[in-house]
Amino acid sequence: MRFLLFTLLFSTLMFSQKPVSLQTPFEKGNGNQSTTYDECIRYYQDLDANYSTIQMIEKGKTDSGKPLHIVIFSENKNFDVNQNKAIVLVNNGIHPGEPDGIDASMMLMRDLATAKIKVPKNTMVVVIPVYNIDGMLNRNTSSRANQNGPEEYGFRGNARNFDLNRDFIKSDTKNSRSFQELYRSINPDVFLDNHVSNGADYQYTFTCIATQHERLGTTLGNYFINEFYPGIVQSMNQKKIDVVPYVNVHSTTPDKGFEQFTDTPRYATGYTTLFNTLGFVPETHMLKSFKERVKVTYEFMVSVINYTDANWQKIKDIRSESYNEYKAGTNYPIDWTIDSTKVSYIDFKGFEGKNKPSDISGKDRLFYDRSKPFTKKIPFYGNYKPSKFVSVPKSYAIPQSQWQVIDLLKLNKIDYTQLKNDTIIEVESYKIDSYQTSKSPYEGHYGHYNTKVSKKTEKLKFVAGDYVFSTKQPAAKYLLETLEPEAVDSYFNWNFFDAILQQKEYFSAYVFEDVAKELLDINPILKAEFDAKKQSDKAFSDSGSAQLDWIYRHSDYYEKSHLQYPVYRIVK
Template sequence: MFAFLVSALLLPAPSPAAPAPAPDWRTPFEKGNGNTTTTHAECISYYQQLDAAYPEIQLREAGTTDSGRPLHEVVVSLDGDFEPASVRAKGRRIVFIQNGIHPGEPEGIDASMMLARDYMQKKELRRQLADVVLVFIPIYNVDGALNRNATTRTNQNGPESYGFRGNARNLDLNRDYIKQDSRNARAFAQLFQRWQPDIYVDTHTSNGADYQYTMTLIATQKDKLHPALSQYLQQRLLPALYGGMDKQKWYLTPYVDFEGRTPDARGLVGFLETPRYSTGYTTLFNTIGFVTETHMLKAYTPRVKATYDFLDLLIKTVHQDAAAIAQARATAAEQTRTQQQFALGWRLDTTQAERFTFRGYEGKTKPSEVSGLPRMYYDRKAPYVKSVPYYNTFRPTVTVQRPQAYVIPQAWGEVVERLRLSGVQLRQLAADTTITGEVYYIQDYKTGPRPYEGHYLHSQVQVRPVRQARPFLRGDYVVSLNQPAARYLIETLEPQATDSFFAWGFFDSILQQKEYFSDYVFEDVAAELLRRKPELRAQLEAKKKADPTFAASAAAQLDWVYRQSDHYEASHLRYPVLRVL
């Protein structure tokens, strides 16, 4: 026994366990060669690791997409409060960042992964979240991200492979915010309404001209934004963003949209984002929106870095301006509740322009190797910095008086469903009843000759308002305008609006007549009607004198009499939504 104890004491002590290796928090982009982007699986896995490591981050499913895969949201909240109502009650500003609506434009996907990590690991960044909560959609177009390729972004300088613009139904999701054909858009609407963010960002890569900038920026069009928010945007937020990016040598320009041959020919034109676009939709709810557009021809790494720096600067500015943003949004919300006139259409005012110092390249021509004819190119050996006009003032072309409420027959369930998804409060009638109000008859409209995002869009809609008593059924919907979604309701339910539900074809069945007549039968009915109503005969004769083509057409005259008779269906061309005044 003693010998055993001595030998045991002489044995070498066991080595202490080697320390566990430090976690590798590099993103797939950072591990790559500077020209690669994460896959969907890698992206979600990375956020799962962040969720497991940091109680301030939560990854969760926020709905489904057309591919059947879940749409995810990532919430970054320093006190671990991930519930929207509670966060708003604490007076925190909410910044909502959406990535990958076009997965071939993935800079925001990679930048946001690094940003979420750095806001956990760097003390100076954590301080910026003291009164700010971040909400990320890691990849919005999950369907397109799964359809990975290396060829479809013909004009783009990297990354090596990427997702496809269309989703599983070949929809461009950045045209789907009002019509919501995709499950992606329906999930987004519910997520957006839960958070009701102060600032919204949609990250993109641009197409178009060549110029010196790595990033261009679309801000919510100032004339479409509520004046209180527009004033804050123009006087404080945009100067802070432009100045801050300039200091980091990421010179910014408004999105390079122009009508001339090159941007300097006639100047830049503001981008009018209607509600089909993400920032057009968010504006309807008094959220300031931005679309970042990095330049397609710059290398991928600086595009990611510029996006990262812009998002970081924006969050820092929101932190500094939290009180001012809260005040501007409160003013906008209160005044929208009592606003009486709303614009439904806009036109660029070409008499109003500000000056902007633009950094471009000269546009020149040379013979085409394809056709032998002159072709245009941008000469990067001929950069310039010059003052150009920037046209960004839009005037209303169509306005409407706010009704007290709308009444929507339950038959139009697709419309009702979309209203609910966007947070609209509806009340159903408890019994059959008759309600007197204003109805529209569609007088004229133009329809595009080819489908656009799955619809034949209507435009230039003209209506004739008529006061009528209309019967409604138990279960039909009364929608009061005394709610936060008032502007959204007006721009979707007034048929003259650019992106109304009528414009997108949700009410097309009212445009088709269901009953008609046989001419040889109605000839006798029409003759009897004209005998009984001499005033109608006088109107017919006057119309024949004024219109020789009409006078030469027996069918046109018979149709005219038919439309003045009780036999003509009252529902033809009658928009079914009643305006209660």
């Protein structure tokens, strides 16, 4: 009996004892090996089972059929994201061929759980272990032709061949829809999306896209670019790690200078700025060793967590204040251009770039001479200025027939009301005057750009069940960026309203000729406009069909739905 009790006690102690350390596959290897998906998930399951400060949760589906996970570290063992703490959200493997963050985050969460590094008291850390699961399962050794390790990695596209870092507005994938739900439920204060660069060669291991600060608004944007980001850079410099803006140069050398990458809302950090989250895209240099890249990614995440924890209340307060910046009647910028009048100079550490004859073609080719490093001041254009504004309406009215768009707004937890009765509402309505369409497919779409609209005020009937989305809510910027058709990543430009671009009814010329003549005879104002156009436009004057079509479009016979944008602005 004593032996049995001793055995039971010994077994209990053995199985309840937490491991001193859990080595990751990266640490067990030679520094050039990245975890597989199954190894990664099992690792986090072990952390969850052994440490009360770690919790792993399934958060929606992906195109792969496998669930999206989040892993949470909370020092007080309370995993309620609504407690009064800052939240740092880390996304990994949106491009699984760039796996540095996947492996670095495994070590980070273990080191937080074991208190190997400073434990944040006022900040929760939430990690998405792998976002593009299907891409990570598509493991290979060759799809990143320009990258120095690891030995095996995933593929950029997901199972349906979407680049998930272009899907944060159109939401064609289950991954994006799951992300939006978890992101809006977590409401992180800081967001990191770990990547590896493409492009030029230079001395740095670590580069970084600090999200376009102007999109965060005045107060929050100034705090981000003048305090938060410099604080992180200083922390990295103290670790002897240089940080330089993402080198947005691909077909030439960076020694002439370069511009800040513009992360519009289609990208992860462009999307998160719409909800006033401070965002970074770490971009380690593809030609540095995998071991070096994982190390600097790890250190950047630690620096961000520590700075956030030290300034958590200030960050939350400024974010909260910034939600009220764009009120009804104020102007909101929907397009941006580089402000060339604002330039800073970087002591850039590069390699001499030159041309030499190609061994393949005999033509000149670019190559970087690593035996000739240099440090020189180069211009960096890191500021944008608005190039187009729209006035913020009080709300948007959307007929319930536009369910596809309404579903996406609901997915993003945008507040709304529905009309209880049929109602006449005075609105500003848009007509699509012109647009251009891409001639090549882009992420499953032939997107529009250079969209131009005209606007008029009218009273329209909306029916019971139609939707009204107020701009007096924290998600106001999301409404403006998606519902204003001239915005770069609007739902219109992503083809959600293409049905309005096609006429459904036409006329037979031999019948309409007589009708057109009658219309001109009974409407002298129309006749005067018609004659003036004939005199001023020779092509129009020479084309009988164009003249007939013009009269048709200016008559009651012309369908009102053609080019009529079916989202309406309420300004009163």
